[in-house]
Structures are given as structure tokens and as C-alpha cells.
Amino acid sequence: MTETAPVLLSRDDLAAGLRELVRRLQNAAEPVRIRIIGGAALALSYFADRRGTVDIDAILVPPETVLAAARDVAVLTRWPDNWLNDSAKIFLPTGFGLRAAEWVTVFDDGKVIIDVATPETLLAMKLHSVNRRGRREQRDLAVLLPLCNIRTVDEAESHYGDYYPGDVFTTRAFAVIEAALAEYRIVQLPRFPGLDADRPV
Secondary structure, X not given: OOOXXXXXXXXXXXXXXXXXXXXXXXXXXXXXXXXXXXXXXXXXXXXXXXXXXXXXXXXXEOHHHHHHHHHHHHHHHOOOHHHEEOXXXXXXXXXXXXXXXXXXXXXXXXOEEXXXXXXXXXXXXXXXXXXXXXXXXXXXXXXXXXXXXXXXXXXXXXXXXXHOOOOOOOHHHHHHHHHHHHHOOOOOOOOOOOOOOOOOO
């Protein structure tokens, strides 16, 4: 279907969409890997009561196969075609720093593998986006900073530099990080939703 006004997907929506996607990828000609980043990764693995998100940002292998199946899911659910997309892959750490993007495998049925970025990787990416998005990232940072045991702006800056060497925080970024540290939310990590392919949307 064509793109429409943004639809906010809840954690349950994300799980249902991935479940149907896994079901449709069982007949793919080759193994598939989906590596989830961004707000969807947070909602599914680290922050169960997070606000809804408009999409799942991910690295897709092979992209053509996964995106074709995702479009079929969009028709079924009446979601936008881009409910699953790989447009945010350009913001991944390049690997030129001390640390590259790191992943946790949350689903593997031999045909489809789904990974979620670690809290450390997600924190680095959120810190990277603070310069652009400002306080929109504050609530996520308030959860990620404790998960990574970071308690000061200096520690946050050091962590950021490990993934994005040479980049620096703006004045606005410093203010957002300080506010997130003041909020500092300790959350109980949720269990990743079951994605058994025999449970349709």
C-alpha cells in the first residue's frame, strides 16, 4: 500500500509484525538476517513502556527479500509500506572507533535470524542523534544511561567517542544529557516477544 499519515506502532504491534514477517520468510531462497536498531529495539528489548514508534529501523540481509515480505505484511495490517526499513543504517557507528556496533541475537529458527543492538550501541547512536533531535531523545537516554552504567556527562562523552571518534557534543547536547542524567530511570528489562511463525497477526 502507499504511504499514509504516520501510524504509531506499539510494542505489541512490532511483535505481531515481526511474527508475520518471520512466517512469510520461511520460504525465502536464502537465510535472512534482521538487525534492529532505534526505537523499535528499545521497545522490544529494553524499554517495554516506551511510546509508540512509526517504524522498525534495521539492517536487512538480503534487503530485497526482507522488504518484499515486509510490504506483504503492510498490506495485511494496513500499515505504511516502510513500517520496516533500512534508512537508518547510515547512522550506525562506522567501526573506525574503538568499538563497532554490537548485537544480541534474540531469535534464530535456522531460516531467519533477528538481532537487536546492545544498549551500548543504542546509547552511542542516541548520543549521535541528540545534536539533531535535541530533547526528543531525552527519555530514551534516561533509560539507556543507567543500562550502560554511565552517570556523568564526561562518561557519556567518552562512550560516544569510542563509537564516533572525532565527533563532539554541541551545547544543546550537553543540556539534554544532563537532563537525562537527572531523570535516570532504572527499568526492568522485558523478555523479547515470542515470534513463533505459527502465531499470525
